[in-house]
Amino acid sequence: MTNKVLVADYFDCISLSVKQILEKSDVFETNEAKYCDEAYLKIKRAISDNIPYNLLICDLNFKTDHKNTNLNSGEELISAIKKLQPDIKIIVFSDEVKSFRIKSLFKNYNINSFVYKGRNSVIELDKAIQAIFVEEIKNPSLEIEALNHKSLVNIRERDISLIKLISNGYTLSEISKDFKKSGINPNSESSIEKWINKLRIHLNAKNKVHLIAITKDLGLI
Missing domain, CATH: 3.40.50.2300 (Response regulator)
Incomplete structure (x- = not known):
């Protein structure tokens, strides 16, 4: 056949x-x-x-x-x-x-x-x-x-949502309110700050601006 x-x-x-x-x-x-x-x-x-x-x-x-x-x-x-x-x-x-x-x-x-x-x-x-x-x-x-391929960027959809809000100029307080309204966890300001730092480490970003630049280069946002 x-x-x-x-x-x-x-x-x-x-x-x-x-x-x-x-x-x-x-x-x-x-x-x-x-x-x-x-x-x-x-x-x-x-x-x-x-x-x-x-x-x-x-x-x-x-x-x-x-x-x-x-x-x-x-x-x-x-x-x-x-x-x-x-x-x-x-x-x-x-x-x-x-x-x-x-x-x-x-x-x-x-x-x-x-x-x-x-x-x-x-x-x-x-x-x-x-x-x-x-x-x-x-x-x-x-x-x-x-x-599990080594070339993959293991970013979740909620990570993308967070980075998009940062790129649009949202403050931690505003992101926290937005996440609480949408039912996204974690949503406290301190936990979101830790979340952002984990993303920076994962993508080898020096700061939030660099994090946004990297994700844009990768086509994630």
Whole structure:
């Protein structure tokens, strides 16, 4: 049986690397798409032709250019495709470093694996593909491995909320009131100050201004 795989990635070199992995075996038929809309239409057409794809390998971030598109991110693509074909297997292959975003992929989008683009990524991707087609299950060890990757920035969504308030000029008193109103804990001024200091240490920030600059550089806020 031939497994159909669609690789959705803006960069041709990534698609080529993935094809080289799959071409080691004669049980894969591989196609590529550079845009989310293009990937969506290919999967929709394959379903209509009664030869659906078994696996989607996609990035999360897609470059924008002159083309007008309806789907602009990996999450939007995955969500749309899951409505078309709920049983399709999905591997996210990305250099994303936000741990809360990766957790959301498993929890809210029910992906099968996340593989970080980096050193040894080809080996890890091959392992993820084999886990899906050989074991034919969602492999929890790959989820844990993804979330423990040394390149990840282990920042929670509530950490982001705190840093955003700081960047908007909120005082400790104002943040405390906002958190109490929203039911976010801890919410006392002293505990929030300790929380900020822990974030500074975690991200090697010298002060609050530096903390905001680092999180902006990482694309967290």
